[in-house]
Amino acid sequence: MVENIMSECTLETKWVDNVFEIDIVGRLTYDNIPNLKELVQNRIVESQKYMINLSRTSQIDSTGLGLLITITKYYLCEESRVVIINTNPLIRELFSISKLYSYFAVTETVGEAVNLLEDYDNEVWENLLGV
Numbered sequence: 001m002v003e004n005i006m007s008e009c010t011l012e013t014k015w016v017d018n019v020f021e022i023d024i025v026g027r028l029t030y031d032n033i034p035n036l037k038e039l040v041q042n043r044i045v046e047s048q049k050y051m052i053n054l055s056r057t058s059q060i061d062s063t064g065l066g067l068l069i070t071i072t073k074y075y076l077c078e079e080s081r082v083v084i085i086n087t088n089p090l091i092r093e094l095f096s097i098s099k100l101y102s103y104f105a106v107t108e109t110v111g112e113a114v115n116l117l118e119d120y121d122n123e124v125w126e127n128l129l130g131v
Contacts, residue, residue, distance in 0.1 A: 008032060011039050019114050020045055022071070023053040028064030040071055049117040050076060051110065053085040060091055065098060072104075081105075081125065083113040103128060 009026035022040065026032075052068060054060070072082050083105045086092060095101055105124045107113045116122060 009036060011036060011043070013043050013045075016051070016110060017114055018047075019049040019051055019117050020047040021051045021053055021110070023056065025056040026058055028054070028057050028060040028067065030061055030063045033063045033067055037067060037070070040067075044071075044076070047076075048080055050080055050082045051085055051113045051117070052082060053110065054091055055085050055087045055108075057086075057088065057091065060094060065094070065100065068100075068104070081117055083107055083116055085110060085113050 009024065009028065009032040012021075012023040012025065014021050014023075022044075024036070028036070052071065057064075068084070076082065084095075085107055086095070087108050092106075095104070095106065105116055105128060107116060116124060
């Protein structure tokens, strides 16, 4: 399902195998957050495995980072696992500076994310801090 939040941001959700994908396309910034937050609340489905795909996210600011934490902390069940998909070097640097790599597993492709979510024994899961 695809919904335009504003002309600068689109939210797409779908199932990939048994993983629920939230794909954020465009700018994940302050002006889009209220609408995006509402859409996520309305569209999130119960699952144990989630991917938040930022590979088509062009820009993210501190409120966008806050939304990622909010999604993980308040909208997903406690036993859920989340993988962020990111190929953008600027977002990668922002995750590094903000130390979000300590809280989120991050991959570069959907395939890598699905494989990681299927591998419960992967040491990545043991090294993450709780959000």
